Amino acid sequence: MRDAATASPSVGLGLKSAHTREALARGAVVDFFEVHAENFMVDGGPALRQLDQVRARWPLSLHGVGLSLGGEAPLDVAHLDRLKRLIERFEPAWFSEHLAWSSHGGRWLNDLLPLPYTADTLARVCRHVDEAQSHLGRRLLLENPSTYVQFETSTMDEAFFLCEVVRRTGCGLLLDVNNAYVSAVNHGGDARAFIEALPSAAIGEIHLAGFAEDVDAAGDRLLIDSHGAPVAEAVWALYAHALNLLGPRPTLIERDHDVPLLSVLEAEAQQARAAMQGASP
Amino acid sequence: MNTAFARALLDPWATVRGLRTWNGSDPSVRLDVYRNNVVSSLVEALADTFPVVRAVVGDAPFRALAAGHVRAHPPRSPVLAHYGSGFATWLVDAEGLAAQPWLPDLARLEFARVQAFHAAEAQALGADTLTPWLARPDALPGLVLHLHPSVQVLASAWAVVSLWAAHQGPGPTTSPPMHEAEAALVMRAGDDAVVVPVASATARWVARLCRGLPLGLAVTEAIDPVEAGDTLDLGASLGLLLRLGALTGATATTGDPDT
Numbered sequence: 001m002r003d004a005a006t007a008s009p010s011v012g013l014g015l016k017s018a019h020t021r022e023a024l025a026r027g028a029v030v031d032f033f034e035v036h037a038e039n040f041m042v043d044g045g046p047a048l049r050q051l052d053q054v055r056a057r058w059p060l061s062l063h064g065v066g067l068s069l070g071g072e073a074p075l076d077v078a079h080l081d082r083l084k085r086l087i088e089r090f091e092p093a094w095f096s097e098h099l100a101w102s103s104h105g106g107r108w109l110n111d112l113l114p115l116p117y118t119a120d121t122l123a124r125v126c127r128h129v130d131e132a133q134s135h136l137g138r139r140l141l142l143e144n145p146s147t148y149v150q151f152e153t154s155t156m157d158e159a160f161f162l163c164e165v166v167r168r169t170g171c172g173l174l175l176d177v178n179n180a181y182v183s184a185v186n187h188g189g190d191a192r193a194f195i196e197a198l199p200s201a202a203i204g205e206i207h208l209a210g211f212a213e214d215v216d217a218a219g220d221r222l223l224i225d226s227h228g229a230p231v232a233e234a235v236w237a238l239y240a241h242a243l244n245l246l247g248p249r250p251t252l253i254e255r256d257h258d259v260p261l262l263s264v265l266e267a268e269a270q271q272a273r274a275a276m277q278g279a280s281p
Numbered sequence: 282m283n284t285a286f287a288r289a290l291l292d293p294w295a296t297v298r299g300l301r302t303w304n305g306s307d308p309s310v311r312l313d314v315y316r317n318n319v320v321s322s323l324v325e326a327l328a329d330t331f332p333v334v335r336a337v338v339g340d341a342p343f344r345a346l347a348a349g350h351v352r353a354h355p356p357r358s359p360v361l362a363h364y365g366s367g368f369a370t371w372l373v374d375a376e377g378l379a380a381q382p383w384l385p386d387l388a389r390l391e392f393a394r395v396q397a398f399h400a401a402e403a404q405a406l407g408a409d410t411l412t413p414w415l416a417r418p419d420a421l422p423g424l425v426l427h428l429h430p431s432v433q434v435l436a437s438a439w440a441v442v443s444l445w446a447a448h449q450g451p452g453p454t455t456s457p458p459m460h461e462a463e464a465a466l467v468m469r470a471g472d473d474a475v476v477v478p479v480a481s482a483t484a485r486w487v488a489r490l491c492r493g494l495p496l497g498l499a500v501t502e503a504i505d506p507v508e509a510g511d512t513l514d515l516g517a518s519l520g521l522l523l524r525l526g527a528l529t530g531a532t533a534t535t536g537d538p539d540t
Contacts, residue, residue: 038359038360038361039362041359041360041362042360042362042399042400043399043400043401043402043430044399044400044401044402044430045398045399045400045402045431045469046398046472047398047399049472065359066359066360071283072283079358079359082360101283102359103359104283104284104286104287105284105287106357107287107291107355107356107357108355108356108357108358108359109287109290109291109319109355110318110319110322110323110326110356110359110361111290111315111318111319111322113283113286113287113290113315114315115283116299148311148312148314148315149300149301149302149308149311149312149315150300150301150302150303151299151300151301152299152300152301153299154301186303186311187302187303188303188304189303214314216302216304216306216307216310216311217306217307217309217310217311218302218304218305218306220304220306222310222311222314224314
């Protein structure tokens with residue numbers, strides 16, 4: 001387990017299948033790659049074999065989207081077992097999941113869905129994080145979500161909720177700066193205050209991504225976490241603020257749609273490295 | 282809470298109570314973001330698995346068909362490599378496709394390719410591994426051949442193998458005459474999932490080998506007594522499996538050639 005506050009700047013990219021051959025052939029200029037765990041939960045084939053090759057050259061971050069930690073149902077033990085097999089095979093430097101739910105009533109909904117922040121949901125998420133960490137035998141980094149609605153029943157804000165999960169379970173946090181920005185705009189909040197309220201020592205990784213612009217029924221900005229555009233200027237500025245608070249943290253550029261050339265993403269990763277080198281914690 | 286929310290994601294007419302927005306705006310517009318994410322991402326997953334079905338029916342009709350399938354049959358697992366097993370059946374009952382009755386088989390072929398791509402690894406038998414068995418004709422019928430985990434066969438009353446092949450590679454495609462029964466063996470070879478046209482008797486024989494039937498029984502069952510002139514070229518079929526690397530082992534049920 002790596003210390004949450006890794007001192008030297010470390011930047012990574014989400015590994016896209018369209019880039020894997022090029023990354024291996026010429027050696028991509030990154031310090032680590034991140035993959036979605038569920039894309040590799042197959043019995044065999046070229047995807048797993050290529051990931052073995054990538055892992056032989058770079059540390060991996062394993063990013064899960066399927067645990068449904070915020071779901072009402074108990075965790076899917078078969079899914080935990082699949083994660084455990086991937087962790088044993090690829091020995092990732094980090095394993096992360098989301099403060100969200102994605103399945104209900106046996107149906108997989110394939111999105112990171114929002115939950116009310118209440119005493120009940122806090123207890124449930126903590127129970128699930130505990131169970132995941134003990135089943136997998138390692139610490140989990142929990143990612144703050146992009147959300148589009150809030151709930152009347154919520155009794156605490158997201159930062160407080162995350163602080164409590166960290167305090168009760170010992171998990172770490174994956175700070176998605178784009179999600180922090182998107183959620184703040186979408187709910188009239190303050191993204192800087194959100195980041196300042198998080199327990200900084202627990203933040204083991206940072207995500208940066210692009211969003212899409214929309215408007216809500218009142219004509220106010222509604223930002224969509226699209227992973228389909230370069231990191232926005234406002235998110236770079238928020239990232240610089242986070243670095244001043246936290247110091248360098250392993251930082252990932254996420255891009256899942258309209259994926260550009262590998263070299264374009266490498267340049268964005270270098271921009272994150274430069275920001276870390278220029279930060280003054 | 283989650284029950285109403287989950288239902289609303291797949292049902293555009295369902296509402297969710299208890300949502301709040303900071304500016305008092307109608308939360309249903311925001312709920313639509315989730316609805317769109319859920320359906321469009323799963324439609325995209327089906328589009329990835331069924332590119333030729335999509336090309337044949339057209340993008341917009343495909344997306345409408347896929348969205349219907351997603352709403353009626355959402356995945357049961359977060360591992361989307363296996364999502365779409367019911368899409369062929371969905372196409373059987375879908376409206377507006379009566380003029381293209383081969384679409385379900387085309388979907389089955391494409392789904393088989395994706396499953397082959399992600400199937401377990403296994404070491405292929407060398408060409409000479411079967412030699413000791415071929416010297417013992419009496420033991421051959423009891424031999425159980427183990428096939429590579431990626432091997433599947435598809436037999437269709439339509440020319441879906443040719444239709445699929447016509448959509449590979451760049452350039453314009455010409456549709457083959459569809460009123461011709463065809464069969465194919467699908468498996469992973471190297472990094473690719475290959476589609477190999479085979480005789481219908483060969484497909485029936487391989488299907489029985491996949492079920493673990495011994496060689497002799499698989500041959501007997503593969504020859505269709507109704508179809509006049511239908512024969513199985515066992516030597517050629519066995520040679521094809523060896524050449525493709527589709528055989529991974531052999532077990533005797535009636536005596537071992539080494540004993």
